[in-house]
Amino acid sequence: MLIKSNREGSNPPLSSEITPREVYEERRTFIARMAAGAVAGSALWEMANREAFAQAPAGQKLAARANPALSTTEPRTAFKDATGYNNFYEFGLDKGDPADNAHTLKTRPWTVLIDGEIKKPMRLDIDSLTKLAPLEERVYRLRCVEGWSMVIPWVGYSLSNLIKHVEPNGNAKFVEFTTLADPKQMPGLRSGVLDWPYVEGLRLDEAMHPLALLTVGMYGQVLPNQNGAPVRLVVPWKYGFKSAKSIVRIRFTRDQPKTAWNVSAPSEYGFYSNVNPKVDHPRWSQATERRIGEDGFFKKKRETLMFNGYPEVASLYAGMDLKKLF
Secondary structure, eight states, X not given: OOOOOOOOOSSOOOGGGOOOHHHHHHHHHHHHHHHTTOHHHHHHHXXXXXXXXXXXXXXXXXXXXXXXXXXXXXXXXOHHHHHHSOOOGGGOSSTTHHXXXXXXXXXXXXXXXXXXXXXXXXXXXXXXXXXXXXXXXXXXXXXXXXXXXXXXXEEEEEXXXXXXXXXXXXXXXXXXXXXXXXXXXXXXXXXXXXXXXXXXXXXXXHHHSTTOEEEEEETTEEOOGGGTTTOEEEOTTBOGGGSOOSEEEEEEESSOOOOHHHHHOTTTSOSSOBOOTTSOBTTBOOSEEEETTOOOTTOOOEEOOGGGXXXXXXXXXTTOOTTTOO
């Protein structure tokens, strides 16, 4: 069985994914001059704006305040690793496939449907979603179920801000996240490794925890396509595959969502999937991890920490058998 962890890290973004700022600005200046005083030029200007909006603003900087209280001080993983060594099966099954193939993903225009057991269902475009709360940079540990890890500075805001905005009703017990599934943009959908679209979920109180991050950037810029652009979830105390990418729907439900890997292999991927060094995957130990960027034949693996080193979430699972509810 192949494993999905939502995509993190080794080659830098392809040049085809990034339009250099000077080229972009020169194009806009050129078109603006043509547009002045001419109907044809005006039409061309509108066409250029539509083109720019339809493409991901790769490399665009994001203004965000640092939140040291919710950040680790561990050394950060190199950007080239965090964007070139990933799992994002919608773009291929190998670690380098997302960086090679995700340039096909168009992240503008983009909307997210928010519905289900809430008082204020809505559909938000990515700009409105980004501006819903002040952006923060948080440096989180990332632990993949495959036994490797990274440290990444994410940019976003607590998911609880969005949840409070849409006002869940008394029936809402879980939150379901659905990833885009478009075969024209995502060549990996041709594989039968999972039933698409990719679906993940959290219990409502997990989603409300301050650490659960609705994420629109990393390393001070917008998310690269291969890392889940334009919006993803980051839940640092759970294995990476719980953090859905390229989200198009957030649904509040009464019942526990049927999540992609839990449906595919329930004995291997539980609904909760909290990082737990005492509960091994059926095919390997989870007691240690390989930190990407610390590779080497003689490099000792790190010990994996309970809840990935975020003990403040332990109260969410008080009284639960975490070996049974893994």
